Amino acid sequence: MYTNNRGRETVCFVIRAVPYKESSLIIDALSMDMGRISFVAKGARNVRSSLKSMLQLFTPIKVTLKGLNNGLKTLVECEQAGKQISFLPPTLFSALYLNELIYFLYKIEDDSTGLFSAYTEALNMMLDERKVEMALRNFELTMMEELGVGIDFYHESDSEKVVNPHTWYLYRLNKGFIPINSDLISSNINVDEVYRGADLLNILERKYTPSSLRAAKRICRQNIQSLLNGRELMSRKLYLEYIESDVKYADSFKDSFQNRREKANKSRVKDKNRKGCSSDRITSKDQQEPQVDNQVSENLNSSSVPACSDV
Numbered sequence: 001m002y003t004n005n006r007g008r009e010t011v012c013f014v015i016r017a018v019p020y021k022e023s024s025l026i027i028d029a030l031s032m033d034m035g036r037i038s039f040v041a042k043g044a045r046n047v048r049s050s051l052k053s054m055l056q057l058f059t060p061i062k063v064t065l066k067g068l069n070n071g072l073k074t075l076v077e078c079e080q081a082g083k084q085i086s087f088l089p090p091t092l093f094s095a096l097y098l099n100e101l102i103y104f105l106y107k108i109e110d111d112s113t114g115l116f117s118a119y120t121e122a123l124n125m126m127l128d129e130r131k132v133e134m135a136l137r138n139f140e141l142t143m144m145e146e147l148g149v150g151i152d153f154y155h156e157s158d159s160e161k162v163v164n165p166h167t168w169y170l171y172r173l174n175k176g177f178i179p180i181n182s183d184l185i186s187s188n189i190n191v192d193e194v195y196r197g198a199d200l201l202n203i204l205e206r207k208y209t210p211s212s213l214r215a216a217k218r219i220c221r222q223n224i225q226s227l228l229n230g231r232e233l234m235s236r237k238l239y240l241e242y243i244e245s246d247v248k249y250a251d252s253f254k255d256s257f258q259n260r261r262e263k264a265n266k267s268r269v270k271d272k273n274r275k276g277c278s279s280d281r282i283t284s285k286d287q288q289e290p291q292v293d294n295q296v297s298e299n300l301n302s303s304s305v306p307a308c309s310d311v
Helices: 091-103 116-126 129-146 180-185 197-204 209-229 234-279 284-302
Strands: 002-004 006-022 023-032 037-042 060-068 073-082 169-174 176-179 192-197
Touching: 006 037, 006 091, 006 116, 023 116, 037 060, 091 116, 091 129, 091 209, 091 234, 116 129, 129 209, 169 197, 176 180, 176 192, 192 209
Parallel strands: 037 073
Antiparallel strands: 002 006, 006 023, 006 060, 023 037, 060 073, 169 176, 169 192
């Protein structure tokens, strides 16, 4: 970010926009070098405002702001700094989840640049549906580090000993990974809190396997829920509603398909019955015709016409 006569410039992503007065918006954004910032976009809700197309989610914008540090600023200038990254459900809800984490957990005007880079990388990774889980875990881990509550996947709890890939560990929130010994085995252990050392080291290096990705999800979820302090995220609610509606649609489609198939089977039975009734009324003249067809068929079979497989 740098300062000119009109204000301070930075590049940012809008993470939240709420109506303000008659025609304006209050924007919360993640900036490249100021952390999370808030500013007023005057007239942004007007029909003819050019700001409407720029103040969109997942769109990098270059802004010039005026105002005091650590306070609500005023937007002076705005221009698009890159293409909008578009998502469809269910990936859309994962991207919205990132925005909510930033809004509820990240500080106003922290001068760190790490989270902005992690956010940009996550959005681009999520364009590939196969990498959505990895993108989420990478962002969550980076965010916890930026917040000062990062997880040490390299050392055992309260020790300088390095995590052993062949050892099983019990994870305790804010304490770390405790090697499982005979004393712990004899106690009641929650299976969801037990992890292989090899998975922990893979998470540390961001080298995900199916096993380490599942482990990372459980560990991150436990920590994020603690940081949110019971707050319900709208992105998760929307995702669950989407999944539920998708299941209902699939069930209704299945029922509809089965009904159509049953009707088709009944129609075939009726047609078969009609044909059976009509065959009983064949006249003697009609009965003589198949004899001619049989004779033609015998002549064809005795001729030198090649079989289909020989053509």
